Amino acid sequence: MSAAKRTSAPEAGIELPVILELDNITKRFGPVIANDGISLTLRRGEVVALLGENGSGKTTLMNVLFGHYVAEDGEVRVAGKNDNLVQLAPGSPQTALEAGIGMVHQHFTLAENLTGFENILLGVESLFGLARGRGAARQKVQNIVRESGLAVDLDIRVSSLTVGEKQRVEILKALYRDARILVLDEPTAVLTPQESEGLFEIIAKLSAGGLAVIFISHKLHEVLAASHRMVILRGGKVAGKLVTADADRTMIAEMMVGRSVPGSKRSAMAPGEIILKFDGAHVDGVDARRSLHNASIEVREHEIVGIAGVTGNGQAALAALISGLVKPDKGSVQFLGERVSKFTPKSFMDAGIGRIPEDRHHDGVVGAMSVAENLAIENLEDGRFSSNGMLRFAGFREYADAMIDTYDIRCSGPDAETRLLSGGNMQKLILARVLDCEPKLILANQPTRGLDVGAQTDVHNRLLAARERGAAIVLISEDLDELFALADRIVVIHAGNLEDAGAIENLDRTSVGLMMAGHQDEARAS
Amino acid sequence: MIRMEPRTEISRRMTIIAPVAAVLVALALASIPLLAAGQNLFEAYGLMFKGAFGSAFAISETFTRATPLILTGLAAAVAFRAKFWNIGGEGQFYLGALGAVVVGTGAISAPVWILLPLVLIAGAAAGAIGLIGPAYLKTRFNTDEVVTTLLLNFIILLFVQMLLQGWLKDPMSLGWPQSSPIVDEALLPPLVGRLRVHAGLLVALGAAIGVYILMRHTVLGFRLRAVGENPHAARHAGISVSRTMLWAAAISGALAGLAGVSEVIGLKGYLTSDISPGFGYAGIVVAMLAGLSPIGVVISSVFIAAIFVGADSMSRAIGVSNYIADLVVALSLLCVLVGGVAARYRFRWMGLKGREV
Known part of the structure; x- marks a missing residue:
């Protein structure tokens, strides 16, 4: 790299x-x-x-x-x-x-159905100006583009630009306002790694021109x-x-x-039996983000398969499929050598699949319920937590105390409202719930997003321990550092297609980055 | 400009203070028209209080009025907990009343210990069925339950009117559109001597305790709360959102149906199409005032019943229209809603020029 x-x-x-x-x-x-x-x-x-x-x-x-x-x-x-x-x-x-002072937010604030040029002018020029004074404005924008190297087609609708291009429009917007x-x-x-590098070059150029x-x-x-x-x-x-x-x-x-942060160590291990196998699995989602095309993949015991890709390339569909939230429209999913016919979260959990969702606030926990309740929510019918339809509070409390202890969940106690937990502790709660059942397959979708370095290491070590125990793990991440630290193999996802990149030992970041961008960028880059 | 910043933590005390404060503000606001009508406030509110609690008769009237409100309030509370917006309590109330009439007017003759439970069950089942339809449409086609349940109210009321003019019409009623009387074995007895308060109150209080246990101590209640608070996480955790929603609807409908049964077999003894002065809708106010707590529902039902009974009595004494009761109830709901926002956000005056980008 x-x-x-x-x-x-x-x-x-x-x-x-x-x-x-x-x-x-x-x-x-x-x-x-x-x-x-x-x-x-x-x-x-x-x-x-x-x-x-x-x-x-x-x-x-x-x-x-x-x-x-x-x-x-x-x-x-x-x-x-x-x-x-x-x-x-x-x-x-x-x-x-x-x-x-100009600000480019993480989430862009562009009007999708206007062109890039119109977006740049929007809010600065008066509405009449949008129609009249375009000549002068266009001259100014072109000057900025020339000086900064922020090349982007400004005359097509923003909705058809890539994420990286939209970001350029955002920066141009700030510069147009004389930031x-x-x-x-x-x-x-x-951004993909390549897009990020492009951004750094632009930043370097802009700062050389005097921008702070x-x-x-x-x-x-x-x-x-x-x-x-x-x-x-x-x-x-x-x-x-x-x-x-x-x-x-x-x-x-x-x-x-x-404090000092020791990194996680992955020891070499021979993969065992095939746990999960996709055979041409196809999901027609409402949009490209939620679609998966003809996906084939194998995940074995003692193996972490890393799914590399820029967010929004079908990871959501892949995760939903492994979570039992959707069923494939074509192709098959095999778990432990048997073809899965029932796709519900419950049947998947009962079969021994643990799921760490991407958005812990949205899918992972019920924020208004207590830590104890969230720890038990996946196993309500278990004898520890209920009998004859009545909840056993003692069981809830006992289990929560044990999990809070084992997984070091920092909270005021089992009755603490879950939404008050920090991101890292919320993730520990989910990890405790998932890993304590010793699942045979674990889906870890962006498991460290938004976590601090300490919490990240903790999550990594827990996943590695599960691998050691014999679990098969599908790790979806957009963080290449994380994938290279944990994964045995990398599968790249781009526009809903899965492509096996092979064993981690034979890979480097540049090649994975190129695959993440979908190859066609390769020509442009070289 | 005023800016609202969400509070990170809402204190527990707030959940009790907010409704009480809302009620006080509502009473204060309602005093404006009272003053405008030239009345002495203390006298007016004093008469209201006396009318609601001043005698055994007054208390009996208040609790008689509170009985159906508790049940429709519980109906709203259960559904709203699961974020299923059942606005159809009024319709389910009439379905329940209808169920009681069909079973309890002589079609079956049985001793009281068989017939009375049978009538209650029939009414509850009728109410439940009336809400399962909209709930199924919501889970299956994602239709808006506010629209379906609200519109069903009018359909059901017209249906009841049609039956009362036809099949169910009492031949001895001298032409009035009312049902045959409920047989003695299916009647809920009065609780105290010759006062109107009847055993329906016990049914309602029992239901409140039942709902409390359901929500706090059962697996179904857990699922219901989880689905209401975060359906995505509930689904991800293996809880069937549609099944839970259907259960919530069935229970909610059954409770509203029981309210109808209780009015027919406890108070009136027969069904007319004006038996409910809007108990189903008032149940929504009751539940909101109570913050959806089943025990709170009992308290807020008694409060709202007292306002209505007291205002009637006051209007008889000093000639102020009893619409003042509707005003107080409506203002209380508005104040609770505003209070809820005030409890969740901190308000900041940003000056006239403070502009958001």
Whole structure:
């Protein structure tokens, strides 16, 4: 793998003027201090990465910067004329925009049925201007495109652009509004590795042209590739500030988590019997995201098969099929050598299939119910939890106490409301529920999304332990680091097609990345 | 502009304070028309209270009125817990009453200990069947149950009117559209001497306890809550959402049906097409005021019954229209809904220029 070429940081000797200063920002939500005296300066032409785990205060800080929240304490100052720093009126997104702060959110805010060009003009030019002053506007957009290298067809509807192209439109939109400070919130979450590298090149070019960039991420290798400096947040405070050239991964990870993080070790193991087999399984979904074409795959005992792919390429259909939520329209699914005829979540669980869903809030837990109830929900009819249709609270409590202990679920007790748990603890709850039944097959769909490094390691170790025990595991992930750390084999999913990439030992990230992009990009890249 | 930020935690106390505060605000708001009518507030509300609780007769009237409300309130609470919006309590009420009439007017002669349960079961079953249809349509075709259950109310009421003009018409009624009287063996006895409060109240209280046990202590209740709170997670965890929904509908319909039975065999003794002054709809208010808690339903039923009975009495005494009762009940519901929002969000004044992007 090759990281995008890092432009040299602004020379230490020539101090470029400060363009943005966040001074001692403090923001509370009730008893929770989301930002605790955070200070940050940004100079012209600088790329500063804002790193931190979920809940470390990154998003809150950016919402304060952008005027969505009013901080209890502290000031935001932006360079005005003559590089004088002027305090920004708090709580007004409009002033933030006028001061030249542009933000590209994780979820795009484009009107899908307008062209890219119209989207860029929308909200800036008056409605009459949209019709009249197009000449001047187009000239300006073309200049920006030429200078930044953000090439994208602006005259077709946004709905027919790829995710990476939509992101370019978002950036162009910010630049058109004369943004001097660009905030990118987790910009690579939806991109293939190749697209990410392309983005880093553009960021490098833009910053060389004087744009100041704040790059929010929790992926270490990206931050190392794309930033000049980094500010690491932990628990709402600044945990450290580093110059990227002097930083390394373990150092950053330790700052993020606050302790050293041992990685997971995968030991070599010979795969055993075939547990799960798809034979030309076909799912016609309502859209491409939920469709699977003629999929064939085998997963064996003691084996983790990693499904690599950019989100929205049919993973949802694959996961639904293994969860018993849909049945194949064509082809067959075999489990333990027998053709599966009944596709319901219940029959799948009873057969010994454990499922870790992608969206734990949506599919994994009932937030308004207690930890004990969520732990028992898949086995209500088990003698431990009920007899003759009546619930046995003692059984609930006993089981929950044991699981809270074994899986280190941090909560106020078995009766704690589940929605109050942190993402990591919610995931531990689901892991406890799934793994305690010792399933023969485990579907782990994005099992570490949104988790901090410590919780990630915990999930990884649990999955590896299950593999050791003899479970077959299907691991769907968009994080190549995770796949390369855990999987024995990689199967790439693209546009609903599965393609076996082979044993992990013979693979590298570039080739998997190319397959994730669906090959046709290969020509463009080379 | 005012901005709303969701609160991270809603305190438990809030669930009790909110409805009580809502009721007080509603009474305060209702005093505006009372004042406009030139009445002394203390006198008016005092008369209302006396009319509802001031004598054995008054208390009996209040609990008589509360009996069907408890049952329709429970019906709404069970369905709403599963996020099945049953607006058809009124229709199921009439189906239940119809069931009681079909079985209890002499078609079967049996001793009281057979006939009385039979009548109750027939009415409950009729109500349940009346709601299973819309529930099936929802689980199968995802039709909007608010529309189907609401419209069924009118269909069922017209159907009852048709029967009362035809097959079920009492030949001895001198032309009035009413059913034959219920036989003695199928009547619920009065509870206290010659007062109107009847054993239907015990049925209603028993049902409240039953619903409490169902929701808290049974596997079905667990499933019902899970489906209501997060159907996706429930389905993922192997709970059949459609089957649970059908159960919720059957129980809800049966409870509303029982309300109809209780009015026919406990109070009136026969069926007319105006036997319910909107008990089915009032049950929705009762359930919302109670925060869907079955024990809360009993309390809010007594409150709403007291408002109606008290307002009647007040209007007789000082000549203010008894529509004031409808006003108080409607305002209470609105206040509870607003209170619910207030409990969930924190309000922030952003100044006139604060604009959202």
